[in-house]
Amino acid sequence: MERPLVLVAEDQPLILLEVEEVLVGAGFEVETAADGQSAMSAIARHHSQLRGLVTDVRLGQGPNGWDVARHARELTPMVAVVYMTGDSDYEWVAYGVPNSQLIHKPFAHAQLITALTSLLNQAENTEG
Amino acid sequence: MERPLVLVAEDQPLILLEVEEVLVGAGFEVETAADGQSAMSAIARHHSQLRGLVTDVRLGQGPNGWDVARHARELTPMVAVVYMTGDSDYEWVAYGVPNSQLIHKPFAHAQLITALTSLLNQAENTEG
Amino acid sequence: MERPLVLVAEDQPLILLEVEEVLVGAGFEVETAADGQSAMSAIARHHSQLRGLVTDVRLGQGPNGWDVARHARELTPMVAVVYMTGDSDYEWVAYGVPNSQLIHKPFAHAQLITALTSLLNQAENTEG
Amino acid sequence: MERPLVLVAEDQPLILLEVEEVLVGAGFEVETAADGQSAMSAIARHHSQLRGLVTDVRLGQGPNGWDVARHARELTPMVAVVYMTGDSDYEWVAYGVPNSQLIHKPFAHAQLITALTSLLNQAENTEG
Amino acid sequence: MERPLVLVAEDQPLILLEVEEVLVGAGFEVETAADGQSAMSAIARHHSQLRGLVTDVRLGQGPNGWDVARHARELTPMVAVVYMTGDSDYEWVAYGVPNSQLIHKPFAHAQLITALTSLLNQAENTEG
Amino acid sequence: MERPLVLVAEDQPLILLEVEEVLVGAGFEVETAADGQSAMSAIARHHSQLRGLVTDVRLGQGPNGWDVARHARELTPMVAVVYMTGDSDYEWVAYGVPNSQLIHKPFAHAQLITALTSLLNQAENTEG
Numbered sequence: 015m016e017r018p019l020v021l022v023a024e025d026q027p028l029i030l031l032e033v034e035e036v037l038v039g040a041g042f043e044v045e046t047a048a049d050g051q052s053a054m055s056a057i058a059r060h061h062s063q064l065r066g067l068v069t070d071v072r073l074g075q076g077p078n079g080w081d082v083a084r085h086a087r088e089l090t091p092m093v094a095v096v097y098m099t100g101d102s103d104y105e106w107v108a109y110g111v112p113n114s115q116l117i118h119k120p121f122a123h124a125q126l127i128t129a130l131t132s133l134l135n136q137a138e139n140t141e142g
Numbered sequence: 143m144e145r146p147l148v149l150v151a152e153d154q155p156l157i158l159l160e161v162e163e164v165l166v167g168a169g170f171e172v173e174t175a176a177d178g179q180s181a182m183s184a185i186a187r188h189h190s191q192l193r194g195l196v197t198d199v200r201l202g203q204g205p206n207g208w209d210v211a212r213h214a215r216e217l218t219p220m221v222a223v224v225y226m227t228g229d230s231d232y233e234w235v236a237y238g239v240p241n242s243q244l245i246h247k248p249f250a251h252a253q254l255i256t257a258l259t260s261l262l263n264q265a266e267n268t269e270g
Numbered sequence: 271m272e273r274p275l276v277l278v279a280e281d282q283p284l285i286l287l288e289v290e291e292v293l294v295g296a297g298f299e300v301e302t303a304a305d306g307q308s309a310m311s312a313i314a315r316h317h318s319q320l321r322g323l324v325t326d327v328r329l330g331q332g333p334n335g336w337d338v339a340r341h342a343r344e345l346t347p348m349v350a351v352v353y354m355t356g357d358s359d360y361e362w363v364a365y366g367v368p369n370s371q372l373i374h375k376p377f378a379h380a381q382l383i384t385a386l387t388s389l390l391n392q393a394e395n396t397e398g
Numbered sequence: 399m400e401r402p403l404v405l406v407a408e409d410q411p412l413i414l415l416e417v418e419e420v421l422v423g424a425g426f427e428v429e430t431a432a433d434g435q436s437a438m439s440a441i442a443r444h445h446s447q448l449r450g451l452v453t454d455v456r457l458g459q460g461p462n463g464w465d466v467a468r469h470a471r472e473l474t475p476m477v478a479v480v481y482m483t484g485d486s487d488y489e490w491v492a493y494g495v496p497n498s499q500l501i502h503k504p505f506a507h508a509q510l511i512t513a514l515t516s517l518l519n520q521a522e523n524t525e526g
Numbered sequence: 527m528e529r530p531l532v533l534v535a536e537d538q539p540l541i542l543l544e545v546e547e548v549l550v551g552a553g554f555e556v557e558t559a560a561d562g563q564s565a566m567s568a569i570a571r572h573h574s575q576l577r578g579l580v581t582d583v584r585l586g587q588g589p590n591g592w593d594v595a596r597h598a599r600e601l602t603p604m605v606a607v608v609y610m611t612g613d614s615d616y617e618w619v620a621y622g623v624p625n626s627q628l629i630h631k632p633f634a635h636a637q638l639i640t641a642l643t644s645l646l647n648q649a650e651n652t653e654g
Numbered sequence: 655m656e657r658p659l660v661l662v663a664e665d666q667p668l669i670l671l672e673v674e675e676v677l678v679g680a681g682f683e684v685e686t687a688a689d690g691q692s693a694m695s696a697i698a699r700h701h702s703q704l705r706g707l708v709t710d711v712r713l714g715q716g717p718n719g720w721d722v723a724r725h726a727r728e729l730t731p732m733v734a735v736v737y738m739t740g741d742s743d744y745e746w747v748a749y750g751v752p753n754s755q756l757i758h759k760p761f762a763h764a765q766l767i768t769a770l771t772s773l774l775n776q777a778e779n780t781e782g
Contacts (some may be wrong), residue, residue, distance in 0.1 A: 016632035041634030087236035106779075108215035112238040112395070116779055120656035122681030128771035131640035139368070139618075139628055144504035169506030234395075240779070244395055248272035250297030256387035259512035267490075267500055267752070343620035362523075364599035368622040372523055376400035378425030384515035471748035492727035496651070496750040523624070528760035553762030643768035651746075651756055 017043040020066040020130065023053035023082055024098070025074045029119075033068060033098075036123040040131070042066070050077030054085055061089035066130050071099040080109040087111050094133035096126065113137075145171040148194040148258065151181035151210055152226070153202045157247075161196060161226075164251040168259070170194070178205030182213055189217035194258050199227040208237040215239050222261035224254065241265075273299040276322035276386065279309035279338055280354070281330045285375075289324060289354075292379040296387070298322070306333030310341055317345035322386050327355040336365040343367050350389035352382065369393075401427040404450035404514065407437035407466055408482070409458040413503075417452060417482075420507040424515070426450070434461030438469055445473035450514050455483040464493040471495050478517035480510065497521075529555040532578040532642065535565035535594055536610070537586040541631075545580060545610075548635040552643070554578070562589030566597055573601035578642050583611040592621040599623050606645035608638065625649075657683040660706035660770065663693035663722055664738070665714045669759075673708060673738075676763040680771070682706070690717030694725055701729035706770050711739040720749040727751050734773035736766065753777075 020042045024030040030046055037044050045060060047053035050073040057064065067086045071079040083095045095114035097106065098121070106116045113136070115129040148170045152158040155176070162172045173188060175181035178201040185192065195214045199207040211223045223242035225234065226249070234244045241264070243257040276298045280286040283304070290300050301316060303309035306329040313320065323342045327335040339351045351370035353362065354377070362372045369392070371385040404426045408414040411432070418428050429444060431437035434457040441448065451470045455463040467479045479498035481490065482505070490500045497520070499513040532554045536542040542558055549556045557572060559565035562585040569576065579598045583591040595607045607626035609618065610633070618628045625648070627641040660682045664670040670686055677684050685700060687693035690713040697704065707726045711719040723735045735754035737746065738761070746756045753776070755769040 018632055018634055018637075040636035042636075084236050091232050091235045104219050107219045107240055108212050110240040112235055112240055112242060114240060115775055117775060118778055120658055122658055122771065122774075124680035124682075124767050125658075125771045125774055127636050128640055128768055129775050131634065131637045132644065132772070132775075134634075134637055135627055135629060135641050135644075138630055146504055146506055146509075168508035170508075243391055245391060246394055248274055250274055250387065250390075252296035252298075252383050253274075253387045253390055255508050256384055256512055257391050259506065259509045260388065260391075260516065262506075262509055263499055263501060263513050263516075266502055340620050347616050347619045360603050363603045363624055364596050366624040368619055368624055368626060370624060371519055373519060374522055376402055378402055378515065378518075380424035380426075380511050381402075381515045381518055384512055385519050388516070388519075468748050475744050475747045488731050491731045491752055492724050494752045496747055496752055496754060498752060530760055530762055530765075552764035554764075639764050640768055643762065643765045644772065646762075646765055647755055647757060647769050647772075650758055 017041055018065040018134070019043045019045065019060060019063045020068060021045045021047065021053065021056050021060065021064060021086075023047040023050065023067070023069040023073060023079065025049055025070060025072070029070075033126065036126060037068070037130075040127045049074050050082055053077070053082045057082070057086050057089060061086070064090045064093055066094040066096070066134060068096045068098065068126065068130065071097055071101065071105070080105075083111050083114065092137050094130055094137060096129045096133070145169055146193040146262070147171045147173065147188060147191045148196060149173045149175065149181065149184050149188065149192060151175040151178065151195070151197040151201060151207065153177055153198060153200070157198075161254065164254060165196070165258075168255045177202050178210055181205070181210045185210070185214050185217060189214070192218045192221050194222040194224070194262060196224045196226065196254065196258065199225055199229065199233070208233075211239050211242065220265050222258055222265060224257045224261070273297060274321040274390070275299045275301065275316060275319045276324060277301045277303065277309065277312050277316065277320060279303040279306065279323070279325040279329060279335065281305055281326060281328070285326075288379075289382065292382060293324070293386075296383045305330050306338055309333070309338045313338070313342050313345060317342070320346045320349055322350040322352070322390060324352045324354065324382065324386065327353055327357065327361070336361075339367050339370065348393050350386055350393060352385045352389070401425055402449040402518070403427045403429065403444060403447045404452060405429045405431065405437065405440050405444065405448060407431040407434065407451070407453040407457060407463065409433055409454060409456070413454075417510065420510060421452070421514075424511045433458050434466055437461070437466045441466070441470050441473060445470070448474045448477055450478040450480070450518060452480045452482065452510065452514065455481055455485065455489070464489075467495050467498065476521050478514055478521060480513045480517070529553055530577040530646070531555045531557065531572060531575045532580060533557045533559060533565065533568050533572065533576060533598075535559040535562065535579070535581040535585060535591065537561055537582060537584070541582075545638065548638060549580070549642075552639045561586050562594055565589070565594045569594070569598050569601060573598070576602045576605050578606040578608070578646060580608045580610065580638065580642065583609055583613065583617070592617075595623050595626065604649050606642055606649060608641045608645070657681055658705040658774070659683045659685065659700060659703045660708060661685045661687060661693065661696050661700065661704060663687040663690065663707070663709040663713060663719065665689055665710060665712070669710075673766065676766060677708070677770075680767045689714050690722055693717070693722045697722070697726050697729060701726070704730045704733050706734040706736070706774060708736045708738065708766065708770065711737055711741065711745070720745075723751050723754065732777050734770055734777060736769045736773070
């Protein structure tokens with residue numbers, strides 16, 4: 015079968031690689047972006063196929079994870095959004111998008127898969 | 143009993159009055175704001191008591207409902223947020239805050255009460 | 271404000287009247303149907319404005335509540351559906367529609383309001 | 399219509415009266431108990447008709463709200479449980495029963511109604 | 527440990543095989559059916575052990591996925607139901623069963639696992 | 655990445671081993687306890703790092719699974735709790751903790767992973 019497309023935005027190369035492997039193993043096709051600007055470009059290129067976004071909140075210079083997710087939702091309103099963070103989640107309640115999920119580092123890879131697939135399944139049953 | 147405090151931000155006076163009456167009848171104490179700037183000030187004054195925010199998305203000149211809700215969550219992370227709108231909700235998925243509710247005009251007043259009280263009750267059971 | 275339209279289908283006149291009063295008091299505009307055939311006609315006439323359906327499972331001769339709800343969803347995919355019943359709900363899991371609510375008689379009128387408004391609010395936040 | 403039975407346990411007479419009025423106004427039949435021991439007896443007498451329990455966590459001498467709810471669930475496994483408290487809810491996560499709701503004083507009476515009716519409706523749709 | 531039994535109904539042999547492998551890998555025992563009539567027979571034979579049904583909506587000649595799921599729920603009221611489809615989901619809101627999940631092709635295999643296991647876990651916590 | 659810590663309490667050695675393997679494969683760090691008393695001690699030692707508890711309801715002599723989970727929540731209010739049982743779940747509704755999950759033996763290992771990760775993700779999004 016074809017595979018649904020997910021974009022991963024993360025500025026730490028080892029975590030980016032690990033998340034990519036986990037998502038490929040779960041049956042997704044994965045695009046990666048190493049900073050916020052690359053993530054913005056990838057969204058512009060792939061938005062019509064994009065099903066999910068997994069993004070670190072901190073992405074170095076340029077747009078952060080809150081910006082990237084907002085832009086993804088502007089172009090793809092139903093895209094599933096999972097934020098990864100090492101910080102407190104006080105910011106998420108103010109800067110996150112609706113129907114998104116925040117997971118804290120360190121997390122088990124199964125937490126990431128359940129977060130992403132639950133949001134995707136929820137979106138499918140309510141497109142009505 | 144004392145009553146939990148809710149701020150209503152709405153630039154149409156008749157709707158503001160109607161929403162205030164509905165919320166008072168449901169057992170809330172209500173503050174009102176007729177535009178975005180007044181809403182911002184009311185949040186600054188009352189944020190330590192604020193339990194809920196009911197805001198129109200369009201608020202005339204100045205900050206809109208998306209701005210007001212984001213500011214409320216910055217000062218009061220657990221505040222319940224209900225947006226009222228007459229437009230499409232494509233904007234909500236990009237500009238709304240997490241764990242908020244959008245209701246379309248025209249709505250039954252019981253929809254507003256259920257939206258606000260469900261969010262309040264959900265917040266209480268997860269403060270852990 | 272204008273009011274959202276709900277159709278009530280119930281073959282017991284006293285219960286029909288009581289449900290109508292409860293819904294009007296909650297801020298809805300209400301159409302009524304005293305049997306399944308009238309409900310089918312009302313759906314055909316009003317489907318473009320219809321926001322909710324409250325139906326008894328048993329409706330005397332002709333279409334029953336399961337049929338009526340299925341027809342409403344064919345014409346209005348996002349319509350909120352609440353079934354009322356005096357029987358076991360083993361039938362609901364096989365004959366009900368997705369994202370519907372079953373409430374047993376006797377129920378408190380606030381149960382009906384919460385069932386209907388929760389489904390309406392849930393639909394609004396996921397139209398994306 | 400007949401009305402579903404709810405037991406209210408609360409040792410402050412004014413709050414007991416207020417909660418009783420709110421529940422009767424929402425369409426429930428209400429039994430009251432002014433302390434934990436009376437609540438235990440009322441559960442023993444009424445458990446076959448009991449649909450909901452609204453209990454203060456502190457009930458003076460004798461059994462507290464945690465004990466009362468546990469006993470209600472032993473005799474009536476599907477009973478809806480709402481706890482009222484003026485304290486922190488750190489205790490609820492350890493001593494509350496599953497699928498229950500905690501609401502903090504001061505609360506709007508509509509919060510209580512939504513808490514109770516949501517739990518009742520949820521129970522009905524999953525008895526399958 | 528013993529394994530819970532899931533029936534997969536799918537008329538495309540390669541997809542049937544892939545779904546079977548995914549479910550076996552997740553810890554399920556799997557029965558397969560290549561058309562609607564075989565699925566009906568398998569349900570009749572296994573309904574007392576059946577925990578889940580994963581079915582394509584289109585099954586060639588004979589009963590379709592909507593019919594198969596309705597029949598499964600008649601014999602096994604708590605069975606978890608996941609529909610797979612390549613079409614729009616307008617039909618699901620009218621013809622699906624309550625508490626079911628629709629997933630669109632192409633889906634990641636982890637979406638299928640999360641859909642099925644979430645429904646199974648939800649059923650377990652509400653048998654009360 | 656570091657891995658989140660989960661405690662497994664189970665008095666049947668083969669099931670304990672199987673559950674441990676499943677959780678390690680899903681990305682968790684696992685501590686094990688073969689009876690209720692050991693589980694109590696492990697909670698006392700690890701409560702500041704503990705993210706999840708997976709416990710059999712029956713644990714031989716000493717504290718049972720209901721006791722162990724209550725103690726874990728006293729020390730770690732946000733800990734995710736999954737109970738495993740071979741019995742009816744009538745006891746869970748009276749003796750389980752809020753926001754916990756009960757799964758029946760036999761279960762697919764993916765059910766356990768989804769139960770645990772859903773609870774963990776839910777906790778993260780509501781710490782606000």
